[in-house]
Amino acid sequence: xxxxxxxxxxxxxxxxxxxxxxxxxxxxxxxxxxxxxxxxxxxxxxxxxxxxxxxxxxxxxxxxxxxxxxxxxxxxxxxxxxxxxxxxxxxxxxxxxxxxxxxxxxxxxxxxxxxxxxxxxxxxxxxxxxxxxxxxxxxxxxxxxxxxxxxxxxxxxxxxxxxxxxxx
Numbered sequence: 001x002x003x004x005x006x007x008x009x010x011x012x013x014x015x016x017x018x019x020x021x022x023x024x025x026x027x028x029x030x031x032x033x034x035x036x037x038x039x040x041x042x043x044x045x046x047x048x049x050x051x052x053x054x055x056x057x058x059x060x061x062x063x064x065x066x067x068x069x070x071x072x073x074x075x076x077x078x079x080x081x082x083x084x085x086x087x088x089x090x091x092x093x094x095x096x097x098x099x100x101x102x103x104x105x106x107x108x109x110x111x112x113x114x115x116x117x118x119x120x121x122x123x124x125x126x127x128x129x130x131x132x133x134x135x136x137x138x139x140x141x142x143x144x145x146x147x148x149x150x151x152x153x154x155x156x157x158x159x160x161x162x163x164x165x166x167x168x
Contacts, residue, residue, distance in 0.1 A: 006130050009093055010140075018123040020149075021086035023071040027062050027117040035066055057112055064109035067148045067157045070119035087123050090144065097131075097139045097165040104162045111156040118151040126160070139166025 025031070029047075036046050044051035045061055052060040062070070073079055081088035113119060129141040142163045148156045 006128055010128050013090070013092060013125050014127060016089065016125050018087070018089045019082070019085040020120045020122050021071055021073070021081070023119045024074050025070065027066075027070055027113045027115050027119065029060060029115050031069065032060065032062050032066070032115070035063060035069065039063075057114075059114060061112035061114055062117075064113075064157060065107065067107070067109070067113065067119065068121075068146070068159060070113065070117075071121050071148065086121070087144065090123065090125055090142070092128070092142070092165070094140060094165050097167050099137075099139075099166050099168070101136070101164045101166070102161060103141070103164050105159060107157060107159045109157040111150065111154045113150065113156055117156075119148055119156065121146045121148045123147075134164070134166065136164070137166045137168045139164050 032046050036042070041063060043063070045055055045057065046052075046063055047060070049060060052058075073081070083089050083091065124145045124147070126143040126145055127141075128143075131138055131140060142165060144161050144163070146159045146161075148158065150156050
């Protein structure tokens with residue numbers, strides 16, 4: 001095998017799409033308010049009923065970066081994800097590169113998320129690099145894309161992650 005080729009055991013994962021992860025809670029005003037308080041976002045579209053009603057959106061919307069908040073699994077009680085659902089399916093056979101590091105996150109937003117919406121997502125594994133030598137150590141760059149949908153099957157946004165799995 002050439003030094004810059006990806007082993008067949010990893011090539012088979014590229015393009016794989018997970019099942020959907022359903023968010024545990026509806027989009028709701030209380031969590032929107034807590035988010036805005038935490039990041040000190042005073043945009044009245046997110047918390048001021050009158051202002052939001054008179055806007056082009058006709059009501060309160062969630063800050064777009066909250067798209068992943070609505071699908072984050074509960075911490076308690078712990079729930080195991082089946083291997084074909086969400087990012088759990090990307091438990092790649094990279095025993096030689098156990099340490100993950102997020103290199104970048106790029107998000108796009110298409111539709112507003114409103115109180116009462118139910119958000120879900122699926123993940124696509126876009127690419128895996130051949131083994132690279134870096135200052136951190138040897139490893140693989142992995143690119144995935146999450147696609148977020150509401151209960152009407154509207155694509156509300158995407159997030160693309162580039163991860164680096166490496167060993168010291």
